[in-house]
Amino acid sequence: MGLEKHALVGLHNEVLHGLRVNYYPPCSTPEEVLGLSPHSDASTITLLMQDDDVSGLEIRHRGNWIWSNGKYKSIEHRAVTNKDKRRISQATFLYPRDDVEVEPFDHMIDAQNPKMYQKVRYGDYLRQSLKRKMEGKKHTDVAKIKEIEE
Ligand SMILES: O=C(O)CCC(=O)C(=O)O
Ligand SMILES: [Fe+2]
Numbered sequence: 001m002g003l004e005k006h007a008l009v010g011l012h013n014e015v016l017h018g019l020r021v022n023y024y025p026p027c028s029t030p031e032e033v034l035g036l037s038p039h040s041d042a043s044t045i046t047l048l049m050q051d052d053d054v055s056g057l058e059i060r061h062r063g064n065w066i067w068s069n070g071k072y073k074s075i076e077h078r079a080v081t082n083k084d085k086r087r088i089s090q091a092t093f094l095y096p097r098d099d100v101e102v103e104p105f106d107h108m109i110d111a112q113n114p115k116m117y118q119k120v121r122y123g124d125y126l127r128q129s130l131k132r133k134m135e136g137k138k139h140t141d142v143a144k145i146k147e148i149e150e
Contacts (some may be wrong), residue, residue, distance in 0.1 A: 001068060002107050008143030011067075012044070012096035020091045024056060027081035028030055035079035039134035040113070042126050050089040056080050057089070066117045066143055069104035098123025102143075117143040 001008075009015060024035040035056060044067075050057065059077040079089070096102065102120035120143040129139035 001072065001105075003105075005125075008044075008067075010116070011100065012102050013095075013100050014097050015095060016095050018093040018095065020093070022079065022089045022091070024079060024082055024087040024089075025080050026086055028083065030081040030083050037134040038076055038078040038136050040137055040140075041091070041093060042074045042094045042129040042139060045094040046090045047094075048089060049092075051087055054082050054085045054087040056082060056087050066102050066120070066140065067105060067108075067111055069108035070116045070131045071108055071113070073138075095126065096122045098126070106110045116145060118145055119143075 022036065027033050027035075036066075048057065056076060056078060056079045059075045079087075081087075094141055096119070100122045101119050102122050102125065104115055104117055109115045115139075125143060128142055
């Protein structure tokens with residue numbers, strides 16, 4: 001990404017961790033019921049631990065990562081349910097401190113790649129994204145510079 005080693009860690013000010021444990025009970029109609037709606041995480045990095053024997057995570061290639069001005073994608077994903085088996089996953093989210101201001105790096109912006117996102121305070125961005133229902137990449141709209149379409 002054209003950054004010095006450890007630069008990203010420094011930009012977090014302090015790397016915070018959050019944990020979400022997801023429990024998906026068996027579901028008699030898995031073709032009609034999702035475990036988790038399509039979304040992307042508001043964290044900077046997510047580590048997911050899941051059962052070996054039940055799959056459920058599905059991903060979509062779309063969406064953007066604010067710091068990289070959309071060059072690097074944050075993956076939209078969802079969880080499906082399983083007819084016979086329950087599934088448990090643990091997502092560990094790494095994220096910056098609330099007072100960290102996040103905006104695209106200058107070196108990711110040029111004539112072909114105009115600035116897509118305005119500066120946001122990470123705490124505001126995270127809280128408004130937790131308040132919304134999960135809906136793909138919609139939570140990134142709050143930072144998006146409106147004239148620019150993906
Ligand atoms: O359970 C899964 O596979 C996905 C969990 C997830 O995406 C999340 O907790 O944000
Ligand atoms: Fe997720």
